[in-house]
Amino acid sequence: MDSLRSRVRDAAAQGQALELVGHGSKRFYGEAPQGQPWVLSREPALCGLRAHEPAELYVTAGAGTPLRELEAQLGSQGQQLGCEPPRFGGEGTVGGLIATALAGPARPYWGGVRDALLGLTLIDGRGELLKFGGTVMKNVAGFDVARAMCGAMGTLGLITEASFKLMPIPQAQVTLRFDATQDDAIYAANQAALQGLPLSASAWWNGSLLLRLSGLEASVRAAAKRLGGDALPVDLALGFWNGLRHQSDEFFAGAVRAIQAGSGVAIWRLSLPPTTPVLKVPGEQLIEWGGALRWLVTPLAAQAVRELAERAGGHATLYAALDKSAPAFTPAQGAEAQIRARLKSEFDPKGIFNPGRLG
Amino acid sequence: MSVAAPQGLQALRKLLGPEGLIERAGGFGPYECDGLSAYRARPLAVAIPADAEQLGAVLRICHEAELPIVPRGAGTGLSGGALPHPQGITLSLARLNHILALDPASRTARVQCGVRNLAISQAAAAHGLYYAPDPSSQIACTIGGNVAENAGGVHCLKYGLTLHNVLGLRGFTAAGEPIELGSMAGALDSPGADLLALAIGSEGLLCVVSEVLVRLTPKPPEARCLLASFGTVTQAAQAVCALIASGLTPAGLEMMDQAMTRAAEDFVHAGYDLEAAALLLCESDGAPETVAAEIEQMRAVLQACGATRIEESRDEAERARFWSGRKNAFPASGRMSPDYLCMDASIPRARLAEMLAAIEAMQTQWGLRCANVFHAGDGNLHPLILFDGKDPEQLRRAEGFGAQILETAVAMGGSITGEHGVGVEKLSSMCVQFSRAELERFQGLKQAWDPAGRLNPGKAIPELRRCAEGGKLWVREGKLPHPELERF
Ligand SMILES: Cc1cc2nc3c(=O)[nH]c(=O)nc-3n(C[C@H](O)[C@H](O)[C@H](O)COP(=O)(O)OP(=O)(O)OC[C@H]3O[C@@H](n4cnc5c(N)ncnc54)[C@H](O)[C@@H]3O)c2cc1C
Numbered sequence: 001m002d003s004l005r006s007r008v009r010d011a012a013a014q015g016q017a018l019e020l021v022g023h024g025s026k027r028f029y030g031e032a033p034q035g036q037p038w039v040l041s042r043e044p045a046l047c048g049l050r051a052h053e054p055a056e057l058y059v060t061a062g063a064g065t066p067l068r069e070l071e072a073q074l075g076s077q078g079q080q081l082g083c084e085p086p087r088f089g090g091e092g093t094v095g096g097l098i099a100t101a102l103a104g105p106a107r108p109y110w111g112g113v114r115d116a117l118l119g120l121t122l123i124d125g126r127g128e129l130l131k132f133g134g135t136v137m138k139n140v141a142g143f144d145v146a147r148a149m150c151g152a153m154g155t156l157g158l159i160t161e162a163s164f165k166l167m168p169i170p171q172a173q174v175t176l177r178f179d180a181t182q183d184d185a186i187y188a189a190n191q192a193a194l195q196g197l198p199l200s201a202s203a204w205w206n207g208s209l210l211l212r213l214s215g216l217e218a219s220v221r222a223a224a225k226r227l228g229g230d231a232l233p234v235d236l237a238l239g240f241w242n243g244l245r246h247q248s249d250e251f252f253a254g255a256v257r258a259i260q261a262g263s264g265v266a267i268w269r270l271s272l273p274p275t276t277p278v279l280k281v282p283g284e285q286l287i288e289w290g291g292a293l294r295w296l297v298t299p300l301a302a303q304a305v306r307e308l309a310e311r312a313g314g315h316a317t318l319y320a321a322l323d324k325s326a327p328a329f330t331p332a333q334g335a336e337a338q339i340r341a342r343l344k345s346e347f348d349p350k351g352i353f354n355p356g357r358l359g
Numbered sequence: 360m361s362v363a364a365p366q367g368l369q370a371l372r373k374l375l376g377p378e379g380l381i382e383r384a385g386g387f388g389p390y391e392c393d394g395l396s397a398y399r400a401r402p403l404a405v406a407i408p409a410d411a412e413q414l415g416a417v418l419r420i421c422h423e424a425e426l427p428i429v430p431r432g433a434g435t436g437l438s439g440g441a442l443p444h445p446q447g448i449t450l451s452l453a454r455l456n457h458i459l460a461l462d463p464a465s466r467t468a469r470v471q472c473g474v475r476n477l478a479i480s481q482a483a484a485a486h487g488l489y490y491a492p493d494p495s496s497q498i499a500c501t502i503g504g505n506v507a508e509n510a511g512g513v514h515c516l517k518y519g520l521t522l523h524n525v526l527g528l529r530g531f532t533a534a535g536e537p538i539e540l541g542s543m544a545g546a547l548d549s550p551g552a553d554l555l556a557l558a559i560g561s562e563g564l565l566c567v568v569s570e571v572l573v574r575l576t577p578k579p580p581e582a583r584c585l586l587a588s589f590g591t592v593t594q595a596a597q598a599v600c601a602l603i604a605s606g607l608t609p610a611g612l613e614m615m616d617q618a619m620t621r622a623a624e625d626f627v628h629a630g631y632d633l634e635a636a637a638l639l640l641c642e643s644d645g646a647p648e649t650v651a652a653e654i655e656q657m658r659a660v661l662q663a664c665g666a667t668r669i670e671e672s673r674d675e676a677e678r679a680r681f682w683s684g685r686k687n688a689f690p691a692s693g694r695m696s697p698d699y700l701c702m703d704a705s706i707p708r709a710r711l712a713e714m715l716a717a718i719e720a721m722q723t724q725w726g727l728r729c730a731n732v733f734h735a736g737d738g739n740l741h742p743l744i745l746f747d748g749k750d751p752e753q754l755r756r757a758e759g760f761g762a763q764i765l766e767t768a769v770a771m772g773g774s775i776t777g778e779h780g781v782g783v784e785k786l787s788s789m790c791v792q793f794s795r796a797e798l799e800r801f802q803g804l805k806q807a808w809d810p811a812g813r814l815n816p817g818k819a820i821p822e823l824r825r826c827a828e829g830g831k832l833w834v835r836e837g838k839l840p841h842p843e844l845e846r847f
Binding site: 272 | 462464487488520534536537539542552553556561576577600603645648652706708709739772778779780785788792793796800801806807810
């Protein structure tokens with residue numbers, strides 16, 4: 001750890017920008033990385049499990065630890081991270097998970113990355129090793145700096161290790177398929193959540209609504225009976241949700257092909273109130289999170305997409321595109337922008353960590 | 360007092376009128392302290408804005424006049440967070456108490472900060488929904504105060520803390536500039552560092568919250584409770600771990616030791632097993648099939664862990680009876696001793712047995728008794744150290760005992776506070792949990808939001824030179840803060 005700290009201090013002294021890299025699986029996400037790449041997954045001091053207390057439902061892992069390795073270990077004890085983090089191309093690290101805060105299909109039901117995170121340690125821009133939060137479920141001492149790191153894209157510090165709350169892999173899981181228009185799907189997913197059914201994922205694509213139920217055998221069976229629909233075979237269901245989670249399914253694969261072929265489309269990720277009505281835009285759409293996440297593959301101009309999202313009460317992220325001249329994230333304004341800027345200079349006074357990555 | 364203070368007060372008078380500004384010391388009574396009544400102070404004045412617009416204007420005036428501001432909800436806080444600043448304005452948010460919108464389809468409610476926690480659930484009940492986080496002060500405490508403290512309750516084991524149930528905030532910075540964090544429309548993600556998470560639990564130091572978008576939860580159709588007796592505290596603590604490890608998430612999982620059970624039984628006559636060294640209350644809620652299946656599994660685990668007796672609630676009245684002693688544990692403690700210190704530490708669940716054994720040993724070491732009643736499922740302890748306040752020597756020992764519990768909690772990887780916050784009470788204990796560099800980052804973070812340091816100064820994060828005394832909730836002469844409320 002001391003050598004990592006001194007590398008940070010040297011960089012700060014020389015004003016040298018560092019690009020923090022886990023596996024680089026999310027390098028496409030956000031603004032273009034700047035600075036000298038530092039591959040944290042190759043730093044032995046940052047890799048590996050520190051503690052896993054199955055009875056306690058928490059795990060602590062180095063930030064360079066591959067998610068693959070972490071999740072294999074948890075799975076062997078019948079446990080998982082509630083936030084279902086994506087592994088793009090099978091890659092991804094603990095640090096990248098927190099920095100990007102990208103959560104999977106269970107997000108509205110089991111919570112996001114910040115909800116699963118209990119604490120972390122980081123090296124700030126002064127080279128200090130700091131610990132915030134911990135491994136306990138309840139902790140209200142001091143400001144919640146650990147959770148503030150979620151979504152910061154590594155601009156506030158180098159995460160060295162983190163602890164997460166775990167959940168047991170549910171006893172039973174059933175996926176139901178319904179023929180549905182977008183309208184019907186948005187309505188049905190919200191109604192199902194309102195009835196307190198044990199939902200754990202929902203998605204609409206291409207005329208089908210899929211609802212995943214998870215929990216005790218008896219409650220999943222009872223809920224499935226109430227909802228009707230066609231139960232998907234287990235393998236097919238697992239393949240579908242994994243494809244969505246890791247974005248290897250046909251919707252994303254097709255979108256990436258279209259981008260690379262220079263067709264002028266971009267992938268947009270819109271975080272919206274779940275009951276937002278159907279978005280009338282050219283191109284393809286996929287709905288997740290009971291309506292709260294809308295993926296658009298569209299040639300529409302950035303400004304138009306942003307206005308659409310803003311009118312609905314949410315915001316749009318330019319997720320993947322060849323032309324990334326528009327800002328990737330909706331820029332902050334007013335007092336919030338000022339606070340964000342001051343926060344950055346407090347944690348990284350010399351501006352060495354991932355400058356510009358957030359815009 | 361700042362040079363500009365008189366002009367500031369003049370401007371506040373003009374803005375708020377006599378009903379919106381209390382300046383007479385005679386009117387300060389209810390505002391002199393919060394639930395931690397051992398600390399009292401008088402503010403310069405109490406401002407009571409009628410709406411968000413006035414709230415913003417009050418903050419801008421105070422900013423101009425360089426007046427410190429202490430936000431205040433219902434004043435039920437247990438760490439002195441709403442304690443007045445002698446040269447500052449106490450900002451009562453009690454009149455911002457309107458539920459602005461309730462949308463069953465998206466399962467959200469948009470409420471002003473002064474709305475009481477329980478009032479949200481009452482309004483949502485018509486739609487079969489409720490607001491899950493349920494501090495035992497819920498009939499009195501406000502959602503703004505809950506946000507500031509990241510408050511929890513019995514339901515939090517299964518449904519999460521305030522943090523997990525708030526989607527967005529609207530409010531003002533210390534300078535009176537409007538700010539919105541998270542999403543007030545109900546979107547789940549926002550770009551950049553999670554400022555919403557930072558604001559939650561910030562004890563009124565970063566911004567004043569005027570409006571909150573909360574997530575509502577479908578009301579479970581059924582709830583059933585098991586009451587299990589154990590021959591040793593260690594066995595009960597092991598049962599807590601075994602329950603969690605078995606993949607169950609109880610809707611509530613609470614423990615009482617024998618001292619506490621006996622005092623509670625004296626007080627409420629719940630029919631508790633007085634021979635048990637410890638009792639566990641273990642609840643399941645949800646659809647009837649779920650509850651039936653869960654209760655069966657819970658029973659099996661409790662039995663395997665050596666429960667000597669297990670009772671199951673057959674109806675709502677019986678469930679209420681099981682909980683009655685737990686809910687009245689604090690007033691019941693008054694029967695054991697006129698004075699007690701209520702600690703609020705949080706530890707990894709797996710070390711519960713070890714911690715309870717350590718506390719037992721500390722009783723001998725300090726020559727004082729300690730009763731335990733707590734959120735076992737969360738590892739959130741509330742040891743009650745019993746002593747006689749008339750004996751200064753006993754008070755000194757009680758404080759030493761309390762400090763040792765907090766230090767032990769930190770050494771076990773826990774925290775000096777699980778839900779009551781730091782306030783003024785635990786400023787010194789912050790130095791046990793955090794390093795100098797960490798405390799400096801907290802100060803810097805405070806400055807990023809409030810460069811002039813006017814919002815609730817002197818609370819939650821210690822000055823670096825202060826690192827000495829231990830923290831305390833000292834209940835004097837059996838007089839409780841907010842005796843009208845049920846206790847957890
Ligand atoms: C009998 C009893 C039982 C309790 N049980 C629990 C429990 O089970 N779980 C638990 O977590 N707590 C519990 N508490 C503690 C207390 O009720 C909570 O901390 C509650 O959240 C405080 O809310 P309040 O409105 O009373 O806030 P106050 O006491 O008025 O204020 C608390 C803090 O919040 C700040 N604040 C208040 N409103 C705002 C706002 N709008 N914007 C910014 N800052 C604000 C204040 O400055 C202060 O620092 C209990 C207290 C009592 C007396």
